[in-house]
Amino acid sequence: MAKLNREESELLAAFEAGVLKSVSTKRSLGQFKIAAKNTAVKE
Secondary structure (H helix, E strand, C coil): CCCCCHHHHHHHHHHHCCCCCCCCCHHHHHHHHHHHHHHHCCC
């Protein structure tokens, strides 16, 4: 694993401590799902 800088270390610590909360909504998740599906489609 690559060495983390200070900001990355702080983010990782916050994530591992359960401090970070999801801000996504069902609508935004649906939009991401559609975008991901469309990205995988070959023409």
